[in-house]
Amino acid sequence: MKLMAKIMKLIDTFNEKFGLLVTWLSTLMVLVVCYDVTTRYLFNKSSVAVQELEWHLFGFLFLLGAAYTLKHDRHVRVDVIYDKLSEKKKALIDIIGTIFFLIPFSLLVIYTSKNFVINSFLIKEGSPNPxxxxxxxxxxxxxPVGFFLVLLQGISMLIKNFFILTDKQEYLKGADND
Structure with missing residues (x-):
């Protein structure tokens, strides 16, 4: 149990620090968009590179921030029943969802994106646009990096919910449960 608690804490700490680092990309993205809008509308100039940088930053923010979002339970959840359930029932639903959906889907994306990424590195892929x-x-x-972080956070969630389900909340003390 103590080993599981250590693993959970290690994953949570890593994803917390990495997530806070990634949040700075949103500030950079706002600055790039402001620059793009200003140059486009005030100076009638437009840059393909700046426009691509906007969606590159958004892609990084979305992919690398997903685990942080999951850690803080800020992902989109459309479920009117879940909110009314007890902590143990929520933990059971989260365990089932993690085992049957989150972990397999994360592994699938990591596995299927491998060749996609390797080929892109081998040809030093850049933008096809002038x-x-x-x-x-x-x-x-x-x-794959983003989905690996989500996979790690799924493992942490699994451990956390196992402790809740088995009345071992003492192992959650000191864990970041925001």
Whole structure:
């Protein structure tokens, strides 16, 4: 049990710190969008590279921030029944969802994106657009990395919900349960 609690804490700490780092991408993205809008509407200039940078930053933010979002239970949940359930019933639903959906889907995306990313690195893929950004392969590498972080957070959730289901909440003390 103590080993499981250590693993949970290690994953949560890593995803918390990494997630906070990734949140700075949103500030950078706002600055890039402001620059793009200003140059486009005030100076009648437009840059393909700046526009591509906007969606590259959004892609990084979305993919690399997903585990942080999951850790804080801020993902979209459309369920009127779940909110009314006891903590143990919520834990059971989360365990089932993690085992049958989150973990297999994360593993599937990691596995199927492997060749996609490797091929992109091998050809040093860049933008096909004139004036576009080089190094598109870096963005593509965020796909398996992001889903690996989600997989790790799923493991942490599984452990956390196991402790709730088995009345071992003492192992959650000190864990970041925001």
């Amino acid at each position: 004036g576009g950004l080089p190094y598109r392969f870096i963005l593509k590498s965020a796909i």
